[in-house]
Amino acid sequence: MSNEVSYRVHGTTDDTDTCEVCGKVELRSVIMLAVIEAGEETGELIYAGSACAARKLAKRGKRVTASRVRDASAAAARVMVRAQEFADEMAPLAFNAYLKANWTYAQNFGVQAARDSYDELQNEIKAIRSGDIVNTRFARMLPEL
Numbered sequence: 001m002s003n004e005v006s007y008r009v010h011g012t013t014d015d016t017d018t019c020e021v022c023g024k025v026e027l028r029s030v031i032m033l034a035v036i037e038a039g040e041e042t043g044e045l046i047y048a049g050s051a052c053a054a055r056k057l058a059k060r061g062k063r064v065t066a067s068r069v070r071d072a073s074a075a076a077a078r079v080m081v082r083a084q085e086f087a088d089e090m091a092p093l094a095f096n097a098y099l100k101a102n103w104t105y106a107q108n109f110g111v112q113a114a115r116d117s118y119d120e121l122q123n124e125i126k127a128i129r130s131g132d133i134v135n136t137r138f139a140r141m142l143p144e145l
Helices: 050-057 066-090 095-101 103-109 111-129
Strands: 005-013 030-037 040-048
Touching: 005 040, 005 050, 005 066, 030 050, 030 066, 040 050, 050 066, 066 111, 103 111
Parallel strands: none
Antiparallel strands: 005 030, 030 040
């Protein structure tokens, strides 16, 4: 099993204007890169300018341009909007309403399993609301370069 580190575009942020890779400051927009080790996202984010992000995303001779990174970050932002819409829709559901909607699940796997499923949903909503979709169902929608 390889311990090779790779990255995935997670979106852009205006919260910082500094590239963590090269130290350049006063960037208009910073790309967030999710760190992937051994095929699993670690939850760690690296903040980089588009040129440094392109270098981090380049794989074995495959060239990635800053323009493609900016396009991918725009696509990731659209995924984040979809995730926020999902969170807004799912958050108001009460536990009983969730159980009712998933009655078959509760019948087949038990009430505790349905409760665990609800707790996972709540954790997912909490992560989305905090701006992190790395470990949610939306992570697989993030663009690959």
